Amino acid sequence: MTYIGEHPFVGQLGDTLMIVSIVAALLAMVSYILAHRSGEDWYRKLGRAAFTVHSFALVGGAVTLFCMLFNQYFEYDYVWKHANKNMPLRYIFSCFWEGKEGSFILWSFWHVVLGNVLMRTAKSWENLTMVVLAAMQVFLGAMVLGVYIFDLKVGSSPFTLIRELPENVGLPWTTMPDYLERIPTFQNGRGLNPLLQNYWMTIHPPTLFLGYASTIIPFAFALAGLWSGKLKEWIRPAIPWAFFSVSVLGIGILMGGAWAYEALSFGGFWAWDPVENASLIPWLTIVGAAHVMVVNKRKNKSLYTVLFLTLITYALVWYASFLVHSGVLGDTSVHSFTGDGSMRQHLTILLTISVVSVTSLLIDRNLRLLFLGASAFLLIVGLATDHEIATIVAYLGMAIALLLVAYKKIFPKPDTEEPLWSREFWIFIGALVLLLSGVQIALETSKPIWNILAEPFAQPLMSLADLTGIDGLRALAEGKLAPHSDRIQHFNKWQIPFAFIITFIVGFGQFLRYGKNQFGAFVKKLSLSLLVSLAITIAWAVKLEFYGKEYLYGVLLFTCIFAVVANIDFLIRVLRGKWKVAGASVAHVGFAMVMLGALISTGRSDKISENGSRFDIASLNEDFKNNEDILLFIEDTVPMGPYYVSYNGRSKEGVNVYYEVDYFERVPRTYKMGDRVISRGAIFTANQDHTPGPDFIIDQAKWDLVEDPREIDVESLKRWSPYKAGEHLFTLHPRIQLNPEFGNVAEPSTKRYWSHDIYTHVRWAELEVDSDATGFRTGIEVKLAVGDTGFVGTTMVRLNELSLLKTEEEREKFMVAENDLAVRALIGVKDGKGNVYEVEPLYILRDSVLPIPDPVIQDELGLRFNFSEIDPSTGKHTFTIAEHVSNRKEFIVLQAIQFPMINILWIGCIVMFIGTVMAIAHRIRESKRIASNGRN
Amino acid sequence: MKKTHIIAIIIMALAIGFMITSVSDSSSYADFEEAFDNPEKEYHVVGVLDKTADIVYNPEVDPNLTVFTMIDNNGEKKTVNLYKSKPQDFERSESVVLIGQAHEGEFHATEMLMKCPSKYKEEGKFDIEETASR
Known part of the structure; x- marks a missing residue:
């Protein structure tokens, strides 16, 4: 049967291309293995040819998917889920990588790009590094394969028709040849999540994925080195790649922050959310790895650290993907990722990476055999019995133990004591601190995994909990360990000291030479930077109040400023503007600026809307004083922080509702005799002209209490304030994006000054007033017995009397x-101003069964009364x-x-990026020079 | 060799420190029963919004208080005071995680994580019945 209007060919083409790409990658891998074994050029050529075929097939597959989205073939599940007709065309790329399948194709695409560069530049390392890359392409390809091997589904294909989905197969509509025309659903897709309809979504994911993808190259070099026994030679060609990862992954992560800051209402650029953390951890380790690589090249030190950090970075990249896609984060993330069925495949990949990495790193043949044998045994036990988790824990324990043994055995420490004041020592310390920082973030982020892993050990953990009295252990034993309630504060507590050490090392590191340094001379070189930064720090710390209880902020402020100053000093006095070699210094200035901007903008971020509550919740703990949002009536001008704000109404453009918020200067005011204000819940009249002091109490003598407020229009009165609104400063347009499909999304609007940003977003707004045709809202039910009073808003109602109509x-x-x-x-009504009215709604029962509604409208009050039920048994009657x-x-x-000083952060990002690019260029030039010298 | 030993000891101490604080500083998931048995202690409670009960949010009175009823995973209902403005699309939420403590018969939450169907991910399946009736 042919279906009308369907384009089945495109999907078949896509699937075929993906299969070709996997087969070609497999062939490339095998050819390169053979090329390495035999040393024959013929195999290498075959490998290259196969990888080229793979590249074309994969790019072809990506183009096919793109065409499907572009032409809006809604019969395909991926297209239907991620695109629709109403969406602007510029977001079509975002559709491509919104889904899991598309993002894996994107990842794979970057591997292809990088692989082609690697193939042409790796020279003697080509065979082995390409084996790793091609093998990974097979794994990635399998993620989007969507075939069943026996009962096991391998991957999910973006080229699947909706009628071919397992849940739809066999349904009656799938047999209708004209189902596309007959079912309206197929006319338009669900479209892109409004949160993602943002230009950051066009550039953030590809950058981040390029960062992720690039970590495979240092990984491949490290494995190639371990396999070929050239334990150290691989490092030199890998250095530029490692810094490339540092640069691109770093920028990718910061772009995510910029996106969150600009388009999402998380209230900042970094929230220590599990998904953010997952991408940060591999960045920390690759930064450590890249720096120790440089040390090793110069001083032949820390080889094991280089290998370990390089290998674990790649494992952590996949761990990040696992956390995001497997659904284990479940209840811990606002991103609320649900499992997408790729858990098993992710575990397979992670396990493969770890087995290959650990085996390679053990180096000693006997240790390798022992590890492989034990791993195989555990795998069989795990699969055959239901002690899966216990075997995973045993596996992890064994791997760590054997790695320690290998470290002791194969990488003996030099006998001589390393000099304390040497560049290599402090870079090594820096790398360790980065690793520890990563471990802390990983442990905290992985709480849901702890719960899973602790399951087989519930009994001993429980006993331990009883013994030590630690509640957390009990929670762990029960699998109920939850993240820290104040996540941000908890992470800051740990990470600020780490940041302190890192920025300090970044500051003085460059002033140390490799090898032994004279401490006195070293301090002398640094003294200028130390003094200058101390002076700046004191000035800023006073201004920002980074002292007393918050001394830690002050200390970090010092090291950040020191890192900036010292590196600039190094640029000027030591390098004397030799820009070719200045990459590292520039990048360090940028990094320190990022840290500085992050510290000041988050440490001193000020919720200026924090004064809105009129409700006293002090009866509870201090923790619950959470008045972070302010209520703004239309056309009211109210004080907010150092400003006055007013809300001037909304306008709708397309799917966006814009709220116009004006900001005014706050200026001192005067009161004239006879002015009335509200203060402390009472009304006062000024008895003289005066300029108010800072607090009402001070001015009390200048005000008379109004004893009888009945005659006064209370609602028009303002609260006492020493200020009034001055000149109009700027207007912001925070918006709410309406999307019935995904839910409405609020997007902030930000006024940027050089020194600070004012970030504003609508937390709540009544989007649709639920009123009927006559303009009344849904009624509130009030149950009253005769003599009872009740409230509707500020209006008081009292049921005075009930009577049967007789005459x-x-x-x-x-x-x-x-x-x-x-x-x-007979209902007495008293409004907020004290006016009293009377209304007489009727309860009418026709023929003893049918109640007839008889609404009574009170015009002055704008209220509609309905006598909706009589309940003689309780005597409480219902009025709507x-x-x-x-x-x-x-x-x-x-x-x-x-957010004060947030611009330092953004400038720092750019400076850091420029610096790493400079450093990479320098390394490549150096490599070429060495290579050409070697040839001569 | 002394220096490496010192470093190794510091690292070990820190690693143990991570583990202990990570565990002892943790909050834990609980149901209402446990949270109300231990009032004033911080818990994460997972459940669903009771859509039959009212969600009371009166910004004129307090823009930072939302009162609603949640049903925990055991089916127990409790009134919840959330000290935040009412989240966008709260009514559409599929499940919520409250972070807070029990106090005098009600649960007081300082923080809430909310999951909406298909808000961030493609969970919403293509359902011909549902979509055709739209």
């Missing part, structure tokens, strides 16, 4: 039909009271945060 006169007055039973309620929409002024709930 002909009354019945005529209320136009009640003959067979109706009618009960009249609805408010007219014009009753309530429109309002928004707003949050505004001031």
Whole structure:
């Protein structure tokens, strides 16, 4: 049967190309292995040819998927889920990598690009490094294969038709040849999540994935070195690649921060969210690895550290992917990733990477055999019995133990004591601190995994918990360990000391030579930078109040400033503007600026909207004083932090609702005699002209209490304030993006000054007023017995009397039909200003069964009363009271945060990027020079 | 060799420090029963929003208080005071994680993680019945 309007060929082409690409990658891998074994050029050529075929097939597959999205073939599941007709075309790339399959193809695509460069530049390292790369391409390809091997599904293909999905196969509509025309769903896809419709989403994922993909090259070089026995020679060609990863992955992560800051309402650029952490950890280790590589090249030291950090970086990249895709993070992340069925495949890849890495790193033949044998045994035990988790723990323990043995046995320490003041020693310390920082983040982020791994040890953990009295152990034993409740504070507590050590080393590191340094001379060289940065630090710390309890911030402020100053000093005085070799110094200045900007902007971020609550919750703990949002009625101008703000209304453009918020200067004010204000819940009148002091209490004598406020229009009164709104400063347009499919999304609007940003977003707004045709909202039910009072908003209602309509006169007055039973309620109403009204709603029962609604509208109050139920058994009768929409002024709930000095962070990102590019260029030039010298 | 030993000892101490603080500083997941048995102690409670009960958010009174009812995984219902503004699309949430403590019969949450169907990921399956009736 042919289906009308379907494009099955495209999908088949895509799937075929993916299969060709996997087969070609497999062939490339085998050919390169043979080329290494035999040393014959013929195999190498075959390997290259196979990888070229693989490249074309994979790029072809990517182009096919792109065409499907571009032409909007909604019969395909991937297209239907990620694209739609209403979406601007510029987001089509974002659609491509929104889903798991697309992002794996993107990852694979970068491997192809990098692989082709590697193939042409790796020279003697080509065979072995390409084996690693091609093998990884097979794994990645399998992720988007979507075939069943026996009962096991391998990967999921983006080229699957919706009617071919397992859950749809056999459904009646799949047999209709014209299902595409008949079912309206196929006319348009679900489209891109509104959160992702942002230009950052176009550039952040490809950069991040290039960063992830690039870590395979140092990894491949390290494995190639270990396999060929050239334990050290691989490092020189790998250095530029390692710094390439540092640069691109770093920029990718920071772009994620910029995206979060600009488009998401997380209230900042970094929230220590598990998904952010997962990408940061491999960056920390690759930074460590790259630096120790440089040391090793010069001083032949720390070889084991170089190998270990390089290998673990790649494992951590896959660990990050595992955390994001497997669903284990579950309840711990706002990103709320759900499992997407790739858990098993991720575990397979992680296990393969770890087995290969550990085996290679053990070096000693006997140790390798022991490890492989034990791993195989554990694998069989794990698969055959239901003690899967216990075997994983045993495997991890064994791997760590054997790595320690190998470290002792194969990498003997030199007998001579290393000099304390040498560049190599402090770079090594820096790398260790980076690793420790990564370990801390990884442990905290992996809490859900702890719970899983602890399961077989519940009994001993419970006993230990009883013994030590640590609640956390009990939670762990029960598999209920949760992340720290104040995540950000917990991470900062640990990471600030690490950042302190790192920035300090970054500051003085360059002033140390390799080998032994004279301490006195070293300090002398540094003294200028130390003094200058101390002076700047003191000035800033006073201004920012980074002292007293927050001395840690002050200390970190010093090291960050010191790192900036010292590296600039190094550039000027030591390098004397020799830009060719200045890459490292420039990058370090950039890094220190990022840290500095992060420290000041988050350490002194100020929720200026934090004064909105009029509700006293002090009866609870201090923790619950959480008044971070402010309420703004339309056209009211209210004080907020160092500003006055007013909300001027909203406008709708396409799917966006923009809220116009004006910011005004705050200027001192004066009060005239007779002015009325509210303060401390009472009303006062000024008895003289005066300029107010800082607090009302001081001025109390200048004010008279208004004893009888009944005559005063309370709602028009303002709170006492020493300030008033001055000149208009700027207007912000935070918005809410409407999306019925995914839910509405708030996006902030930010005013940028050189010294600080004012970040503003709408936390809550009534998007649709739920009113009926007559303009009344959904009513509120109030149950009243005679004599009871109740509240509707600020209006008080009291049921004064109930009476049955008996006389002909009354019945005529209320136009009640003959067979109706009618009960009249007499309700007294008192509004916020003290005005009293009376309404008389009726309860009408026709023919003893059918209640007839008889709404009474009180115009002055804008209220509609409905006597909806009589309950003789309890004596409490139900009235439904609805408010007219014009009753309530429109309002928004707003949050505004001031981020000081955040521009230092963004400038730092750019400086760091430029610096790493300079350093990479320098390394490549140096490699070429050495290579050409060697030939001569 | 002394220096390497010192470094090794520091690293070991730090690593043990991580483990201990990581475990002892942790909050833990609990159900309402456990949280109410240990009032004033911080817990993470997972559950779903009771959509039959009212979500009370009166920004005119307090823009930083949302009161609603949550049903935990054991089916127990409790009134929750969330000291935040009402999250966008709260009604659509599939499950919520509250971070807070029990106090006098009600749960007081300082933080809430909310999961909406298909908000961040492609969880929403293509369902012909549901989509056709739209």
